[in-house]
Amino acid sequence: MTIRLREVGAADWPLIDKLASDFVQEADHRGLDTVWSAKRRSFDGVRDHAVAETAGEIVGYCSIERAPDEPYDRFRIFLVADWDRRERVLHETLLAHVESLIARRGATRAWMRELTGDTRLLAFVQANGFRASEPYSIGDTQMVNLSKTYPGPER
Numbered sequence: 001m002t003i004r005l006r007e008v009g010a011a012d013w014p015l016i017d018k019l020a021s022d023f024v025q026e027a028d029h030r031g032l033d034t035v036w037s038a039k040r041r042s043f044d045g046v047r048d049h050a051v052a053e054t055a056g057e058i059v060g061y062c063s064i065e066r067a068p069d070e071p072y073d074r075f076r077i078f079l080v081a082d083w084d085r086r087e088r089v090l091h092e093t094l095l096a097h098v099e100s101l102i103a104r105r106g107a108t109r110a111w112m113r114e115l116t117g118d119t120r121l122l123a124f125v126q127a128n129g130f131r132a133s134e135p136y137s138i139g140d141t142q143m144v145n146l147s148k149t150y151p152g153p154e155r
Contacts, residue, residue, distance in 0.1 A: 003093045005050045008061070012051050013041060015058045019080050040078070044068070048101045052081070052094060059087075062094040064101045064110070073152065074109040075102055083120035091124050099150075108152035116142040 052060035060081035130146040
């Protein structure tokens, strides 16, 4: 599989939204994709993001974001893809890209918030050095935070 990463364009958002909705493993995530999409589209902090394409089709999305009130060295990561194990090259490409963006920004910490039911995504990021918090609830939804530290810029 040949994967090409490129900047996100305005016309990409409906396809990104579909990916975000289609590939959440959680049995009941109704409405979460709409909330997620609205927040991504209206985000006004520091963000680097890309879509992954294969044969001209968008197959993944990745992003790092830092809200204006967050520490300069900490970014939130978003990885959106089909988390089927057969897509490992795509997963590794998305993660490698966000980690290169983190290094370029000089960040030392990254975090993610995910549904506990997204077991394949959780297994992948934990196998790549992210540590999971204890599960917690937001309303009726079980969530987990994942975090990873990075060396940061050489001094």
